[in-house]
Amino acid sequence: MKTISFTLNGAPRKVTIEDDRMLLWVLRDDLGTTGPKYGCGRALCGSCTVLVNDESVRACMTRATSIDGKSIVTIEGLAAGDQLHPIQAAFVKHAGFQCGFCTPGMILGAYSLLKKTPKPTRAHIAQAMDRHLCRCGAHVRIVDAIEEAAAVMAGGAK
Numbered sequence: 001m002k003t004i005s006f007t008l009n010g011a012p013r014k015v016t017i018e019d020d021r022m023l024l025w026v027l028r029d030d031l032g033t034t035g036p037k038y039g040c041g042r043a044l045c046g047s048c049t050v051l052v053n054d055e056s057v058r059a060c061m062t063r064a065t066s067i068d069g070k071s072i073v074t075i076e077g078l079a080a081g082d083q084l085h086p087i088q089a090a091f092v093k094h095a096g097f098q099c100g101f102c103t104p105g106m107i108l109g110a111y112s113l114l115k116k117t118p119k120p121t122r123a124h125i126a127q128a129m130d131r132h133l134c135r136c137g138a139h140v141r142i143v144d145a146i147e148e149a150a151a152v153m154a155g156g157a158k
Ligand code: FES
Pocket: 037, 038, 039, 040, 041, 042, 043, 044, 045, 046, 047, 048, 049, 058, 059, 060, 061
């Protein structure tokens, strides 16, 4: 067992966990943060994606002990109060989802992409999001949303 401290959506948290416990289960089961979803459990679908120090990671295959001292953001922490993040707003505007299961991971994956590449081409977006799967087939609208979010964010939005 190991005790780790980190911030989750800006709030300090401390948990004592088994060495091999995965981050997804710490977030969902231990801390009740259910935005990250369990899809494949093998780092293949992206539905469990969260941000660790602003980098997207797959929580299903990330040992929770590795986040000691780091900052974790889940979809619950992306909006600023009632103000949706521009990526969230663009997903709403373009209906970049159907059932919504993949959406938290998609949005955080897009966040990480736009942090590294603020002005991606459409082809770059499609390639970068290729490892995020949407069983509802909303991929075209998802790329539309990320394109728009990139333009809005380049205009000075957070
Ligand atoms: S549940 Fe983690 S990548 Fe699919």
